Amino acid sequence: MDALAGLLDGPRAKGAFLLRMVMEPPWSVRIEDRAPLCLMCVTEGEAWIVPGRGAPVPLRPGDIAIARGPEPYTVAHRADAPPHAVIGPGGVCTTLSGEPLAETMHLGVRTWGNAVDGSTTVLVGTYPMDGEAGRRLLDALPPLLHLPAEVWNCPLTPFLDEEISRDEPGQSVVLDRVLDLLLIAAVRAWFSRPGAQAPAWYRAMADPLVGRALRLLQNDPARPWTVATLAAAAGASRAGLARRFTDLVGEPPMTYLTGRRLALAADLLRETDATVEAVARQVGYSSAFALSASFKRVRGVSPQEHRTRL
Numbered sequence: 001m002d003a004l005a006g007l008l009d010g011p012r013a014k015g016a017f018l019l020r021m022v023m024e025p026p027w028s029v030r031i032e033d034r035a036p037l038c039l040m041c042v043t044e045g046e047a048w049i050v051p052g053r054g055a056p057v058p059l060r061p062g063d064i065a066i067a068r069g070p071e072p073y074t075v076a077h078r079a080d081a082p083p084h085a086v087i088g089p090g091g092v093c094t095t096l097s098g099e100p101l102a103e104t105m106h107l108g109v110r111t112w113g114n115a116v117d118g119s120t121t122v123l124v125g126t127y128p129m130d131g132e133a134g135r136r137l138l139d140a141l142p143p144l145l146h147l148p149a150e151v152w153n154c155p156l157t158p159f160l161d162e163e164i165s166r167d168e169p170g171q172s173v174v175l176d177r178v179l180d181l182l183l184i185a186a187v188r189a190w191f192s193r194p195g196a197q198a199p200a201w202y203r204a205m206a207d208p209l210v211g212r213a214l215r216l217l218q219n220d221p222a223r224p225w226t227v228a229t230l231a232a233a234a235g236a237s238r239a240g241l242a243r244r245f246t247d248l249v250g251e252p253p254m255t256y257l258t259g260r261r262l263a264l265a266a267d268l269l270r271e272t273d274a275t276v277e278a279v280a281r282q283v284g285y286s287s288a289f290a291l292s293a294s295f296k297r298v299r300g301v302s303p304q305e306h307r308t309r310l
Contacts, residue, residue, distance in 0.1 A: 022113035028076035045120030062149025222284035
């Protein structure tokens with residue numbers, strides 16, 4: 001597993017909210033679901049995304065956009081169109097006055113809109129929650145990422161369009177995986193653009209030495225790493241690795257590893273009923289006490305307090 005794959009493992013889709021939105025103008029939908037990540041692909045017609053801050057962005061066939069939550073935004077047929085509906089947490093859709101719209105705008109399996117033969121079709125995939133392990137990735141993305149069709153040629157969009165309205169056994173898992181692949185492809189395309197300001201950890205993956213060290217830390221964060229053992233495994237001197245890793249990634253190897261371990265621990269505390277002791281050993285700490293001390297020093301709360309807050 002490389003560093004990008006490991007970071008993408010955080011916001012992995014698990015029961016993601018996917019639908020095909022079919023609309024005929026005039027239409028405008030205010031998105032207030034507070035989801036951490038939403039992908040939108042236009043397959044027919046044109047749509048506009050109007051963020052709370054920043055300029056409106058047009059979406060045309062073949063384009064993809066990724067909106068980062070929890071800030072609200074509007075998707076509409078025209079940038080200045082007033083909202084007609086609101087989508088809240090859990091994908092619940094209502095009128096501006098709060099009347100439910102789920103039944104009146106239901107057009108079939110995972111299909112929603114105001115007209116069966118509407119001129120605009122948008123595929124929407126929403127990650128209902130983010131993972132701590134993917135926070136480094138989310139923080140590297142702008143609030144609204146837009147890849148026009150001319151720089152974004154991905155065969156996954158037609159596949160998703162074909163699969164999204166099917167109602168077959170295991171279909172939700174298929175769609176989750178396709179959504180993940182779309183996210184990976186879009187992030188790679190975004191960071192690979194000419195003049196793109198890719199984050200340091202992404203650029204460092206291309207370095208023969210630091211990239212190898214990053215993969216080792218991603219693949220086996222629970223191993224009792226030291227700078228010396230990491231350097232030996234990567235085929236470098238201790239001082240040479242420490243200096244180059246810090247220069248390229250922006251933090252020392254063990255600081256990076258601590259962040260990775262604590263992110264994994266935070267996810268396990270949220271997603272499982274494992275004891276703090278079990279979580280500690282799973283992510284590379286010798287005891288619950290050691291994990292708690294590190295967790296509180298870096299995050300300001302104990303593992304149990306973190307779990308209780310969630």
